[in-house]
Amino acid sequence: MNEHKGMRPQDIAILLKIVALGDRPWTGAELAHALHLSPAEVSNSFKRSVLAGLIDGTKRRVARTALLEFLKHGLPYVFPTQPGGVVRGVPTAHSAPPLRARFAGADAYVWPSAMGSDQGQAVAPLYPGAPVAAMADPALHELLALADALRVGRTRERTEATKELAKRLK
Numbered sequence: 001m002n003e004h005k006g007m008r009p010q011d012i013a014i015l016l017k018i019v020a021l022g023d024r025p026w027t028g029a030e031l032a033h034a035l036h037l038s039p040a041e042v043s044n045s046f047k048r049s050v051l052a053g054l055i056d057g058t059k060r061r062v063a064r065t066a067l068l069e070f071l072k073h074g075l076p077y078v079f080p081t082q083p084g085g086v087v088r089g090v091p092t093a094h095s096a097p098p099l100r101a102r103f104a105g106a107d108a109y110v111w112p113s114a115m116g117s118d119q120g121q122a123v124a125p126l127y128p129g130a131p132v133a134a135m136a137d138p139a140l141h142e143l144l145a146l147a148d149a150l151r152v153g154r155t156r157e158r159t160e161a162t163k164e165l166a167k168r169l170k
Contacts, residue, residue, distance in 0.1 A: 007052060009079050009126040010037055011045045012071070012147060013133070013140075015054055015062050019169060020139035034137065036129030064169040072162050075150050083109055083121035083152060090116040090131045092123050094157045096145035097138075098164050109152060123152055143168065 013035055018026070028046070032039045049055040053066050089110030090096075094103035095118070108120030111131040125131055126144065134141035146168075149161035 005048070007048055007078065008045065010035070010041060010129075011048055011054075012075070012079070013126055013130060013144065014042060014045045015049060015067055016143040016147065017133070017137070017140050018055075018062050019064070019067075020137060020143055035133045037127075062169075068162075068165055068169045071147055071150055071165060075147060076158075079126060079151060081124045081148075081151050083107070083123055085122055086119060087112045087122045088116050088119055089113045089122065090135060090141075091118045091120065092125070092145045093148040093152050094160075095120055097142055099145070099149060099157065099160055102160060103157065106157075109148070123148055 014031060014037075017031055017035055028042045029039050031037075032042045035042075046055060046059040050057055050059065052070075054063050054070060055061065056063065087110060089112045091100070091108065092111050093109040094100065094106055095108040095110065108118060109123045110116055110118050110120035111125040111134075112122045113131040115135065116131065126147065130144055134144050143165070146161045146165050149157045153161060
């Protein structure tokens, strides 16, 4: 019997990357490369996600309704973060598309990164490779930013992020 040792932050990124890929074919090795993870991390993530009911037993189809529920109700508690000092980085949460236009006057949030061009309060990414992976894949960037809006946002930002995630996960 497999023992579930809890979800890890990269598990969310892997599931969101699969969603971002849509119907395009992929392999675990390709996911690992795109997300700057090892193939073993991706394989172990699949096992945790199957046990959690977030991906099917074939490890090919994300349980989108379950993922949305986990993101909405669990993510802020399981992987919380608080904004830090002002740094240069990659926009996230309400400072990145698709929420940027709706929250133009709000304090900017960024993942610290020398490759980023924006300034804002530092928000720890879900896992270390997230900023680089997001910069290479705009659809993944949006999904990770929406997840961060759930992690650090106030009620209004969380509500809008939930609506946007629901559109993308249906």
